[in-house]
Amino acid sequence: MPLDTSTYSLALLRLDGRRWNELRRLTAQISTQASADGSSFLSMGNTKVICTVTGPSEVKAAPGASGRGDEAVVSVEISVAGFSGVERKRRGKGDKRIYEMQTTIATAFQATLFTHLYPRSTITISLHILSLDGSLLATCLNASTLALIDAGVPMRDYICATTAGSTSSYSSNDEKADPLLDLNGSEELELPFLTVATCGTEDEVSVLVMETRVQVGRLEGMLAVGVDGCKQVRDILDVVVRARGKRILEGSQL
Amino acid sequence: MTNATASSAILSHLHRADGSATFSQNGYTVIGAVNGPIEVQRRDELPVEAAIDVIVRPAAGVGGTRERHLESILQSTLRQIILIHNFPRTLIQVTLQITNTPEDKVAGSKIVQASSHLAILPTLLQTALLALLSASMPLSVIFTSVLIAAHKDGAITSLTPNPSLVGFESADSVHVLAFTLEGKLLLAESQGTFTLDDWDNILEMAGSVCVPKDGADIEGGVRIEETKEDMTTFVKCTLEAKVAQDLHWYT
Amino acid sequence: MPREVEPSLNEKQFFVKALEENLRIDGRAFDQYRELDLEFGDELGVTDVRLGKTRIHTHITAEVTTPFPDRPFDGLFTITSELSPMTSPFFEPNRPSTTEILLSRLLEKTLRRSGALDTESLCLIAGQKCWSIRADVHVLSHDGNLVDAACIGVLAALQHFRKPDTSTEGESVTVYTLAEREPVPLSLLHFPYCVTFSYYSSTVEEGETVTLLDATLLEEQLREGSATIGINRHGEVCQIAKLGGVPLDAVAFLGCVQIALVKVKEISVFVSKRLEEEAKKRDKGGLMAELSAENDRVS
Numbered sequence: 005m006p007l008d009t010s011t012y013s014l015a016l017l018r019l020d021g022r023r024w025n026e027l028r029r030l031t032a033q034i035s036t037q038a039s040a041d042g043s044s045f046l047s048m049g050n051t052k053v054i055c056t057v058t059g060p061s062e063v064k065a066a067p068g069a070s071g072r073g074d075e076a077v078v079s080v081e082i083s084v085a086g087f088s089g090v091e092r093k094r095r096g097k098g099d100k101r102i103y104e105m106q107t108t109i110a111t112a113f114q115a116t117l118f119t120h121l122y123p124r125s126t127i128t129i130s131l132h133i134l135s136l137d138g139s140l141l142a143t144c145l146n147a148s149t150l151a152l153i154d155a156g157v158p159m160r161d162y163i164c165a166t167t168a169g170s171t172s173s174y175s176s177n178d179e180k181a182d183p184l185l186d187l188n189g190s191e192e193l194e195l196p197f198l199t200v201a202t203c204g205t206e207d208e209v210s211v212l213v214m215e216t217r218v219q220v221g222r223l224e225g226m227l228a229v230g231v232d233g234c235k236q237v238r239d240i241l242d243v244v245v246r247a248r249g250k251r252i253l254e255g256s257q258l
Numbered sequence: 259m260t261n262a263t264a265s266s267a268i269l270s271h272l273h274r275a276d277g278s279a280t281f282s283q284n285g286y287t288v289i290g291a292v293n294g295p296i297e298v299q300r301r302d303e304l305p306v307e308a309a310i311d312v313i314v315r316p317a318a319g320v321g322g323t324r325e326r327h328l329e330s331i332l333q334s335t336l337r338q339i340i341l342i343h344n345f346p347r348t349l350i351q352v353t354l355q356i357t358n359t360p361e362d363k364v365a366g367s368k369i370v371q372a373s374s375h376l377a378i379l380p381t382l383l384q385t386a387l388l389a390l391l392s393a394s395m396p397l398s399v400i401f402t403s404v405l406i407a408a409h410k411d412g413a414i415t416s417l418t419p420n421p422s423l424v425g426f427e428s429a430d431s432v433h434v435l436a437f438t439l440e441g442k443l444l445l446a447e448s449q450g451t452f453t454l455d456d457w458d459n460i461l462e463m464a465g466s467v468c469v470p471k472d473g474a475d476i477e478g479g480v481r482i483e484e485t486k487e488d489m490t491t492f493v494k495c496t497l498e499a500k501v502a503q504d505l506h507w508y509t
Numbered sequence: 510m511p512r513e514v515e516p517s518l519n520e521k522q523f524f525v526k527a528l529e530e531n532l533r534i535d536g537r538a539f540d541q542y543r544e545l546d547l548e549f550g551d552e553l554g555v556t557d558v559r560l561g562k563t564r565i566h567t568h569i570t571a572e573v574t575t576p577f578p579d580r581p582f583d584g585l586f587t588i589t590s591e592l593s594p595m596t597s598p599f600f601e602p603n604r605p606s607t608t609e610i611l612l613s614r615l616l617e618k619t620l621r622r623s624g625a626l627d628t629e630s631l632c633l634i635a636g637q638k639c640w641s642i643r644a645d646v647h648v649l650s651h652d653g654n655l656v657d658a659a660c661i662g663v664l665a666a667l668q669h670f671r672k673p674d675t676s677t678e679g680e681s682v683t684v685y686t687l688a689e690r691e692p693v694p695l696s697l698l699h700f701p702y703c704v705t706f707s708y709y710s711s712t713v714e715e716g717e718t719v720t721l722l723d724a725t726l727l728e729e730q731l732r733e734g735s736a737t738i739g740i741n742r743h744g745e746v747c748q749i750a751k752l753g754g755v756p757l758d759a760v761a762f763l764g765c766v767q768i769a770l771v772k773v774k775e776i777s778v779f780v781s782k783r784l785e786e787e788a789k790k791r792d793k794g795g796l797m798a799e800l801s802a803e804n805d806r807v808s
Contacts, residue, residue, distance in 0.1 A: 107610075112752075216747075
């Protein structure tokens with residue numbers, strides 16, 4: 005069902021009252037579950053994800069297990085809660101979209117973690133999606149970064165992700181179209197958008213996924229806004245990590 | 259398209275498979291690949307012989323019971339000719355991909371399941387054999403197969419080897435027979451009603467199509483008359499051409 | 510099931526050394542595709558794409574079914590791609606591998622979600638009858654870059670395919686056979702092709718990323734990151750998938766999109782040329798020519 009975004013051009017405010025370059029409220033907690041090696045809770049707007057990390061641990065000795073002699077293998081499990089969306093839906097294991105997300109997160113961290121320090125072991129990231137309102141992949145990536153930091157797995161830098169969209173559909177009012185940052189669920193349904201994840205403070209793009217049609221000229225603006233959004237996300241995550249570190253140093257919460 | 263019954267074959271054209279063949283006959287085209295002997299999963303492992311896995315994949319859609327049935331026929335036939343006791347606790351994998359069937363042409367584009375699974379069986383058998391040969395799989399003997407349609411016309415029954423689709427569908431009974439090189443019957447699958455006398459005739463005719471006449475010297479290969487269009491000659495000629503091509507550098 | 514053999518250390522080192530000297534093992538330039546060959550089958554909607562040693566057979570079929578209740582005006586379009594053990598014994602039937610899932614997802618995103626095929630044109634009676642178009646992608650031989658080749662195969666097959674003509678009277682639909690009425694082509698809105706880039710960074714000197722197009726299987730096994738861009742010749746990006754891997758500079762990535770656009774234009778020209786040749790070949794003395802001659806005599 006098409007959504008009415010015509011009001012945007014009048015006040016330059018989006019459906020939820022944000023301007024084009026504003027993130028939704030991003031709250032993050034680290035070390036939420038004491039029993040896990042690493043854990044985090046992250047919400048971007050109404051998208052909420054719990055992440056736990058197990059490992060690095062020994063590869064289960066199953067025949068044909070994908071253990072590699074020279075480095076650790078990152079594996080990701082995503083489970084979407086039935087109550088996460090507006091409609092209650094059961095999602096089977098065979099969902100290719102979820103499988104693709106798992107592969108994406110796994111390969112992104114495989115390249116960023118110092119996996120060569122842990123040969124013959126595996127690092128398992130499990131993500132539980134509690135609430136779903138756009139920017140799902142981005143939220144999962146951010147939550148995984150926090151949980152991996154909590155688990156103490158060495159990594160090159162944070163992987164921070166966000167989404168960026170464009171107010172134009174692929175043909176209409178091309179000149180006036182604005183790029184948008186951090187789309188919510190209803191905006192994602194209607195507007196072209198991409199998910200971008202950067203590694204570190206440089207504009208190094210680790211993940212870039214776009215599933216909608218957009219003019220090639222739009223892409224540069226969207227990418228620039230997305231990469232800028234990732235920096236904002238990085239600052240927020242950094243504050244959370246540093247606060248946690250400080251508490252540990254003070255010995256108040258070991 | 260015009261000469262539907264003419265057979266043609268290409269050998270070893272897929273570079274990743276151990277052996278492969280494309281074979282067309284009667285409007286059907288099948289691509290076959292053989293991998294093996296390879297490691298076998300624990301649950302399929304046989305202690306004193308190689309397990310044979312046949313996979314038949316239709317041109318459109320996913321395989322159903324018909325494909326599974328064809329697989330089981332092929333599996334039990336190939337078990338008889340491959341020297342499976344040479345490779346205990348291994349797997350020989352035969353994949354057959356159907357790419358062209360005459361049914362599609364008649365029906366336009368709609369997916370029509372053939373009324374019978376027998377029509378494609380000879381082509382599948384022959385492709386599997388050529389792919390096995392291409393993979394240099396040790397075989398005890400090679401075989402050839404034929405499809406025969408029998409039409410009843412009063413008291414007389416007329417037999418057509420490798421009938422067209424129309425001939426196949428109007429037949430009273432259809433038969434697939436496979437013979438080894440020595441002329442022994444390896445496989446017989448029949449469908450429809452027929453008398454025992456008909457069966458004798460069918461057997462005789464199938465034998466003449468599949469196996470060269472007594473006079474022909476099957477050992478020498480040179481003396482085979484090119485005019486005789488039996489399947490054994492076809493298989494031999496295909497292989498000879500392939501070997502000649504592979505050894506063109508050898509004087 | 511045995512696992513896919515990883516490239517040996519020697520192969521790896523040879524490849525890296527060659528890359529440092531700006532060479533690929535098969536002697537191609539970094540942005541050069543392998544030889545692309547497109548053959549059409551006897552039937553309509555059957556294509557056989559060869560990209561080097563990669564070979565993909567695509568088969569389009571159509572049948573009349575009922576549309577989904579939530580989309581009564583849309584026909585169905587499904588793409589199935591299954592890697593059989595024919596491709597390599599490491600693929601198990603009925604248990605999809607990662608390669609297979611990613612391939613089908615990429616094809617789905619590029620061709621279906623971008624609306625390449627106009628599904629509304631497949632509707633016969635709203636909510637009751639519609640065409641279901643099915644594309645079966647059979648990978649016969651895998652030597653890298655399955656996505657690009659499969660995309661070419663499916664799009665060429667869709668353009669080559671003709672669905673039987675139909676007429677609707679009230680609630681009843683008549684489907685005409687090939688002999689009765691000339692079949693009609695599908696309504697395609699645009700032609701998005703995929704271009705896959707492979708990235709290598711740690712293998713070569715610091716701070717430098719080498720980008721290769723149309724990687725072979727060995728190059729795919731050794732790469733540290735890849736990105737697939739689906740784009741049509743009008744410069745509409747339909748899909749980007751850089752699923753993790755080595756980080757890449759954002760500006761460099763925009764350069765990749767421009768390269769993809771150039772390549773897609775080349776591919777489009779090639780495919781339409783082959784389609785034209787094929788149409789000419791079919792036109793001569795085909796069933797259609799016969800039919801038109803008959804009509805002349807009647808009138």
